Amino acid sequence: MATSVKSFPKLRHHVPLSSPPLPPAAIDWLRDIGIRSQADLRQRGVVLAFLQLKASGKTATRRLLFALEAAARGAHWNTLSEDDKQALQRQLAAHPPVALPPSAEEQQDYLIEAMRLADLAAGEGEVPVGAVVVKNGAIIGRGYNQPIGRRDPSAHAEMQALRAAAQTLGNYRLDGCDLYVTLEPCPMCAGAILHARVARVIYAAADAKTGAAGSVANLFAEPRLNHHTAVFSGTLADRCAAQLSAFFRQKRDRHD
Numbered sequence: 001m002a003t004s005v006k007s008f009p010k011l012r013h014h015v016p017l018s019s020p021p022l023p024p025a026a027i028d029w030l031r032d033i034g035i036r037s038q039a040d041l042r043q044r045g046v047v048l049a050f051l052q053l054k055a056s057g058k059t060a061t062r063r064l065l066f067a068l069e070a071a072a073r074g075a076h077w078n079t080l081s082e083d084d085k086q087a088l089q090r091q092l093a094a095h096p097p098v099a100l101p102p103s104a105e106e107q108q109d110y111l112i113e114a115m116r117l118a119d120l121a122a123g124e125g126e127v128p129v130g131a132v133v134v135k136n137g138a139i140i141g142r143g144y145n146q147p148i149g150r151r152d153p154s155a156h157a158e159m160q161a162l163r164a165a166a167q168t169l170g171n172y173r174l175d176g177c178d179l180y181v182t183l184e185p186c187p188m189c190a191g192a193i194l195h196a197r198v199a200r201v202i203y204a205a206a207d208a209k210t211g212a213a214g215s216v217a218n219l220f221a222e223p224r225l226n227h228h229t230a231v232f233s234g235t236l237a238d239r240c241a242a243q244l245s246a247f248f249r250q251k252r253d254r255h256d
């Protein structure tokens with residue numbers, strides 16, 4: 001059995017990061033992502049720190065991965081065994097995708113457009129969920145929840161937006177696209193999102209009943225699936241949840 005790369009010796013706080021084992025530039029890069037000490041690095045995790053550096057556009061080689069592990073251990077990188085290195089690379093391969101989130105302004109703008117679409121659904125008596133697909137700063141697909149009106153169980157907001165975006169691009173593969181949606185995707189939509197290779201999903205409100213991005217299951221973090229999609233959530237969560245509960249409240253009131 002390979003020893004776990006997580007079995008660090010006793011944690012020592014406030015040990016600054018040093019060169020060696022890290023290249024001098026890497027100490028600055030790590031500071032930029034909020035890692036200043038050995039304790040910070042261990043807390044973040046070597047593999048996640050490595051993937052975050054890579055996502056921020058830094059040159060992230062295997063050698064840097066090993067240097068980070070050495071820094072977390074307080075050792076020279078050539079003290080890592082072949083088993084240690086292989087274990088690290090397995091963790092890297094199994095890690096869910098890491099990307100930097102869109103800016104707060106972008107998230108707000110696109111989620112507000114998704115909320116406007118959700119209002120259209122509510123106007124048609126459908127559960128108000130809206131979604132947009134964005135590529136290079138432009139909306140290339142819009143959708144809102146319409147299973148009743150279209151007599152189509154797959155007509156969720158995300159599916160509608162994905163279909164529209166695929167038509168725009170002339171390709172079912174939505175490389176480099178982000179999907180914004182007011183509610184956490186269900187398993188069907190998560191499957192389609194992964195199939196389309198969407199880069200990032202940004203959802204607002206969590207769905208405790210059918211959410212497949214962490215609430216009930218997390219298909220985006222399933223290492224046995226061929227995953228490409230990073231997930232972010234929380235922006236406008238309260239407003240999107242309020243939009244849904246207002247719809248259900250009105251519906252109840254009408255039936256009382």
Ligand SMILES: [Zn+2]
Nearest residue numbers: 156185186189
């Ligand atoms: Zn769905």
